[in-house]
Amino acid sequence: QSNxxxxxxxGAASSESSVTWKLTQNNEGSENPTYTLTISGSGxxxxxxxPTNTASSSIAPWYIWKDSINKLEIKSGVSAIGxxxxxxxxxxxxxxxxxxTLETLGDFSFAxxxxxxxxxxxxxxxxxxxxWALSLPGITTLAIPTSLKxxxxxxLTNCTGLxxxxxxxxxxxxxxxxxxxxxxxxxxxxxxAYPIANNATSYSIPEGTTVIGxxxxNxxxxxTTITIPxxxxxxxxxxxxxxGLTSISIPNT
Numbered sequence: 001q002s003n004x005x006x007x008x009x010x011g012a013a014s015s016e017s018s019v020t021w022k023l024t025q026n027n028e029g030s031e032n033p034t035y036t037l038t039i040s041g042s043g044x045x046x047x048x049x050x051p052t053n054t055a056s057s058s059i060a061p062w063y064i065w066k067d068s069i070n071k072l073e074i075k076s077g078v079s080a081i082g083x084x085x086x087x088x089x090x091x092x093x094x095x096x097x098x099x100x101t102l103e104t105l106g107d108f109s110f111a112x113x114x115x116x117x118x119x120x121x122x123x124x125x126x127x128x129x130x131x132w133a134l135s136l137p138g139i140t141t142l143a144i145p146t147s148l149k150x151x152x153x154x155x156l157t158n159c160t161g162l163x164x165x166x167x168x169x170x171x172x173x174x175x176x177x178x179x180x181x182x183x184x185x186x187x188x189x190x191x192x193a194y195p196i197a198n199n200a201t202s203y204s205i206p207e208g209t210t211v212i213g214x215x216x217x218n219x220x221x222x223x224t225t226i227t228i229p230x231x232x233x234x235x236x237x238x239x240x241x242x243x244g245l246t247s248i249s250i251p252n253t
Contacts, residue, residue, distance in 0.1 A: 006035070008061055010082070012044040019045050019078060021062060026071065034091075035068050040075035045082035047106060052088075060085055067091055070116070073098065074123075080104035083130065087111045097123035103147075104128045111135035111158070122148065129155045137161050140197065144181070146170040151183060151192055153236075157215040162195040177206045185211065188234075196220040201244075207231055212239045220244070 011019035019041035026034045039045065049056035051063050062069065066088050074081070076099020083106040086092070092114040102123045107130035110120075118138045128150045134142075135158035142159065146168040156162070165181045167174050174183045180194045180203075190211040194203065196218065202225040205212070209229060214236040217223065220243045230251040240248070 006065075010039065010045050010061070010085075011041060012046050012080075012082070015043055016046070018043040023062060023065060023069070033068055034070045035065060036071040036073060037062055037069045037086075037089075038073045038075065039078055039081075039085075042077040042079075044080035044104075045078065045085055045106075047083040048085060048087075050084055050087065050108070060087070063088065070094070072096070074102060075099070076101055078102055081106050081109040083107040083109060084111070085109045088113065090114050090116075092117045095120060097121070099123070100125040102126055105130055105133045107131040107133065107152070108135075109133050113158070114138055128152075131155060132157065134159055140164070141166065144168060144171055144174050149173045151181075153213070154215050156181070156193040157218055159193075159196075160219050161197050162193075163197045163199075164195050165193070178204065180205075180216075182206075182209070185213075191216050194220055194223075198222065201225065203227070205229055205232065210234065212236060214238060215241065217241075217243050 006023035009016040010021045022038045023035040048060045049058050051059045069089050070091050070093045072095045074097045079101050087108055089112045092112050093116045113135050115138045120139050122145050124145050125147055131152040133155045137160040140161050141164045144167040165176050167176050181192045183192050188210040189208055190213050191209055192213045194217045204227040207229045208231050211234045216239045218241045223243050225247045227249050
């Protein structure tokens with residue numbers, strides 16, 4: 001199709017034209033075009049539905065070019081990335097956030113599954129990370145900025161290449177303890193995610209932890225032994241799925 005039609009609106013309901021999208025070809029004249037997807041404007045993006053569900057009635061309009069999009073730019077002014085916005089962009093190599101207006105990454109928003117994207121840096125303004133928001137198997141480290149306050153269930157589960165987390169020193173919501181990412185959820189110290197590509201074969205969950213989050217260790221194939229302290233009272237859904245565990249010590253609590 002002509003480049004002139006590779007653009008449109010993607011703003012939230014009742015404000016559709018406030019946020020727009022555009023595809024720009026990176027290699028004019030090539031028989032195998034690649035594109036930069038640019039999201040710009042002011043306000044929230046629309047929420048979309050899963051493109052893999054045949055019942056979905058609202059799919060991101062750029063999804064049909066998913067195998068040709070290798071660069072993504074989010075311009076200053078955009079305040080929220082919609083659900084499923086960049087789902088399935090498996091050829092994505094770079095993501096650039098401009099400015100400090102973006103506060104929310106919606107559910108499944110960056111479920112890209114791209115091995116080519118090896119670096120992902122949150123904007124310094126982001127506050128909320130939705131359910132299953134990041135599926136980025138190519139990144140090895142993830143830095144949690146000062147601004148981030150909420151990480152929803154399974155937001156980091158499919159970042160299968162992670163070896164380490166870091167948390168900004170002024171972030172009061174999250175910490176790294178013995179390598180894993182922790183937060184306080186409903187007043188309880190919760191192990192949110194373990195860096196599952198870490199080479200360690202054993203892991204001791206720190207004393208004081210009360211909840212092990214859903215899918216927290218999912219895919220940690222190197223782990224053969226986990227020690228759980230007596231302070232843990234809740235194991236959420238599939239916390240130890242797809243691990244290499246041969247030994248696990250669970251307290252009576």
